[in-house]
Amino acid sequence: MNLRKHLSADGLFTLVHSAFEKIKDFRSTGCNISLADVLMSSFAMFSLKDPSLLKFDERRQQTDGNLERIYHINRVPCDTYMREVLDEVDPADVSPLFKSVFRQLQRGKVLEPMVFMEGCYLLTGDGTGFFSSKAVHCDNCLEKEHKNGEITYHHQMFAGAIVHPDVKGVIPLAPEPIIKQDGAGKNDSERNAAKRFYKNVRRDHPHLGFIVVEDALHSNAPHIKTLVDLNMHYIIGAKKGDHGFLFEQVDAADQAGRVTHHEIEKAGVIHRFRFINDLQLNASNSDVRVNFVEYWEIKNGKTHHFSWVTDLTITTENVFQIMRGGRARWKIENETFNTLKNQGYHFEHSFGHGDKNLCTVFALIMMLAFLVDQVQQLACPLFQALEKAKRTRISIWNEMRHLFHTLSFNSMGDLFKAMLYGYRVEGLVIYDDTS
Numbered sequence: 001m002n003l004r005k006h007l008s009a010d011g012l013f014t015l016v017h018s019a020f021e022k023i024k025d026f027r028s029t030g031c032n033i034s035l036a037d038v039l040m041s042s043f044a045m046f047s048l049k050d051p052s053l054l055k056f057d058e059r060r061q062q063t064d065g066n067l068e069r070i071y072h073i074n075r076v077p078c079d080t081y082m083r084e085v086l087d088e089v090d091p092a093d094v095s096p097l098f099k100s101v102f103r104q105l106q107r108g109k110v111l112e113p114m115v116f117m118e119g120c121y122l123l124t125g126d127g128t129g130f131f132s133s134k135a136v137h138c139d140n141c142l143e144k145e146h147k148n149g150e151i152t153y154h155h156q157m158f159a160g161a162i163v164h165p166d167v168k169g170v171i172p173l174a175p176e177p178i179i180k181q182d183g184a185g186k187n188d189s190e191r192n193a194a195k196r197f198y199k200n201v202r203r204d205h206p207h208l209g210f211i212v213v214e215d216a217l218h219s220n221a222p223h224i225k226t227l228v229d230l231n232m233h234y235i236i237g238a239k240k241g242d243h244g245f246l247f248e249q250v251d252a253a254d255q256a257g258r259v260t261h262h263e264i265e266k267a268g269v270i271h272r273f274r275f276i277n278d279l280q281l282n283a284s285n286s287d288v289r290v291n292f293v294e295y296w297e298i299k300n301g302k303t304h305h306f307s308w309v310t311d312l313t314i315t316t317e318n319v320f321q322i323m324r325g326g327r328a329r330w331k332i333e334n335e336t337f338n339t340l341k342n343q344g345y346h347f348e349h350s351f352g353h354g355d356k357n358l359c360t361v362f363a364l365i366m367m368l369a370f371l372v373d374q375v376q377q378l379a380c381p382l383f384q385a386l387e388k389a390k391r392t393r394i395s396i397w398n399e400m401r402h403l404f405h406t407l408s409f410n411s412m413g414d415l416f417k418a419m420l421y422g423y424r425v426e427g428l429v430i431y432d433d434t435s
Helices: 009-021 035-047 053-062 066-071 079-086 096-107 186-204 221-229 244-255 319-327 330-342 358-379 381-389 393-406 412-421
Strands: 115-117 120-133 142-145 151-163 176-178 210-214 233-237 260-266 269-280 289-299 302-310
Touching (some): 009 035, 009 066, 009 096, 009 358, 035 053, 035 066, 035 358, 053 079, 096 358, 115 319, 120 186, 120 358, 151 186, 151 330, 151 358, 176 186, 186 221, 210 319, 221 233, 233 319, 244 289, 269 319, 289 319, 302 319, 330 358, 381 393, 381 412
Parallel strands (some): 120 210, 210 233
Antiparallel strands (some): 120 151, 142 151, 151 176, 233 302, 269 289, 289 302
């Protein structure tokens, strides 16, 4: 099995630990546990898919050294100390680690199969919440006041990932926390965070070509201008109820015979399109010109309908591919958010809220652990073999935690091999502290 060490679990764990060591410790000198150990311990908790900080603390007390050997942690903090320290960490110090891991994908040429069209990658983004409570809150919490006067405190982020319709797995980039200053309304707050997110992406990856894929919330002139200024293409949903002026132009052009109608049948599915290039997005922004495609999928007597605006020139040769790009937006929901919520990462569980940054730092490190897993899924033959051998991802995590807890390993690679090929335990040692 040809393993590229820098794309294996152990290589990536070493990379993450080294990056954590570069974060400046804000505490006074003389601390018994380094900041890197605290950060790496939280990463290990999410990497192992422990369901709570309490469970991880039990592991800390019962471990035989696997945390030290596999995750390079010299001293593992208790749960209280971990919360206290991480609450003071600036989330902006964690974000650069996503770029460090991404570089390994570039180094290993893993990104090449992810190119979608015109040398560009599909980048899909959306907002999501990761904490909500009517009682627990901090100074950085967003607030939603209900009609009965109650307040719900919550944290949200704008997250994005590189996706491809034909590739299983996604490549998440550093999420952008949604903060109070982003605005009271959901649309304003998400849009402002999205603007920062895409600016950060372009700063971190100045030479990569992107096609941004988003839902209809983002098909507005200011956002489209931002993407154009950042030299990013886009395929963004457009709804008739929100874009009456645009759809009126399409209908008028259709009656005048200037709209192209195109139909393809594949494997019993009818793909029907109408499209036109160079329309005004809305009445108040004459300088924002877009191309428009409307699509109907007819399958087994059922019809699904979609429409998008894009800056890509639409032709009969590429309209099917543009449609596939637009529909790939669901991967940020299904293969990112739903995976984090339902496949062992416990995304909606509160590992701790804190008074400042704890909740957000935990969310970023969980997403970082998810990125490391996605890299293995895309590029590590050993992990790929495990996926084929085991029935579900949950079964992989359960067996991984069991072996991690009961046997000693020098590397995660050895643990994965034990899961894949089997193992034999020679001798039995009983720990009895009652005598």
